[in-house]
Amino acid sequence: MRRSIATVSLSGPLADKLTAIGAAGFDGVEIFENDLVAAPMSPEEVRARAADLGLAIDLYQPFRDFEAVPPAPLARALRRAEHRFAVMERLGATRLLVCSNVSPAAIDDDALAAEQLRLLAERAAQHGVEIAYEALAWGRHVDDHLHAWRIVRMADHPNLGVCLDSFHILSRDADPYAIEAIPAEKIFFLQLADAPRLPMDVLHWSRHYRCFPGQGDFDVAGLVAHVLRTGYDGPLSLEVFNDIFRQAAAMRTARDAMRSLIHLEEQTAERLGDVPEEAPARAALTLPPAPVVPTGFAFTELAAPGARPLGGLLTALGFTRTGTHASKPVELWEQGEARVLLNTGSAESGDGPALGAIGLESPDPAASVKRAEALLSPVLPRVRAPGDAPLDAVAAPDGTELFFCRTAHPDHPSWTGDFDRNRRDPAEPPGEITHIDHVALTQPWHHFDEASLFYRAVLGLRPHESLELPDPYGLLRSRAFSTEDGRMRVALNVAYVGAHDHAPDVAWQHVALASRDIAATIGRLRTAGTDPLPIPDNYYDDLEARHDLGAERHRTLRELGLLYDRDEHGEFLHFYTLTMGRVFVEIVQRFGGYRGYGAVNAPIRLAAQHSRPLPRLG
């Protein structure tokens, strides 16, 4: 399908927005009047710029508070309209969006609305313009797309149709099924936006919290499927009012927008299903190569300029250094299926250790990269020595390198073959750590939505509930993404701005390791002389109030310094190590199918982390 985007969705002056939209590969653009009015370019210049960038001007908008008014305001509105038609002629735009009247002066009279819209359409026709009538969810009398359609049908003018906007429809929980009854030629435009479910006033919600499809909670693909069943073949156009996107780099937002549409077309195809009666609708869609869902973690790589403290920590947790890379200053540490790479050669950032890369188990690493590339993720150049196994990698939005691996599979060269694994001591008593449970990545606040879409669309992960966690210095947003079977999980946290002078930088990342006997692991750590993150006594008093686990268990948890959570599936015990540079390690033990991440305990962790000076490194 043709892909468009409204200029309101991006940051910057109009010329820069157009450049970014063109560079991201869009076919068309909705020009917002504000952007044009404020631009130092004539409509003819905007027209020429758009044409140079290969962009059609698909819509000009918005035209407000027109219909169902008394004669005097109608006369004024028609005068306004004539001016808009003249600008549109200069722009070369032929569709004008008219949104439903929000003025208290509007009259609740569909016949009057239809008559006046007919008059507007008649005037528009003289300028070769068509009117797309959109029901705003907060319209005075028309706040529903089917109501707008009834008025359009009543007006019965070839230059008048409806504009459907997924936000206005889905924010009101309207069933989009009835859209299928609207003839395709009367759907003049389709605007798409997603949004997180927020119980708030709909105007405020729409103007500040819209996001690209795949970043929020709406079933946008389901709606598009209904629209395509009508035979609609106009553009899929993103119209996103978002406070953060208004501030973010336009090039990056435009690429994210395009990624959203690619993914949306794919999801729409899924909603349509592979049956003959849906074939015409499906034919309009362009599909990227199918997602290759990771099956687990192959490794995590920590940039460890001063490797000693991290190596010491891993030893205390029961890891063994099992190898060194044949051509790079990278050590392999293993325990069970948990593998940690310490990259001692990484540049000294001044911040100390950091999480640099994640290895994901993929059933087909090359296909994983093709998928990521089709969804506009930067593929990383392969820097490897001649004998090294091929490693396919892409960059996640926050710069974390994601390697697609096939560990120890007979049909695929394994990355572990690049390590001299001569140090594995068979006499070493096995520790309790079994595998990597999850990885938690802190995202810059203005890239959180981009990162969410990346993990959903590129890796095919399922989003979990979005959480807000109190922290002494701010409110932390957190959302987990996992495979259906939960074997591979990533938690994204958004870093806050830190407006206090003394607010610490919390761009921490952490690796959570699964233990089959967490009491033994924390004991092992203490025996090695390494303290875990201390948990205040008050936590255990509160835990006793919230859960009755029996006196004995409560005493043990308190003595060991373990945190506790439960859900309807099972129980969860965990603890943390102290932070080193930008990373810390969490040890977790799941019982009986517990699905969460101990998020209730995150505020305790954050408070404890803030109360401690950072350990000295090196």
Ligand SMILES: O=C(O)c1ccc(O)c(O)c1
């Ligand atoms: O918020 C608004 O006023 C507004 C304007 C134009 C639109 O297409 C829309 O969906 C909302």
Ligand SMILES: [Mg+2]
């Ligand atoms: Mg709209």
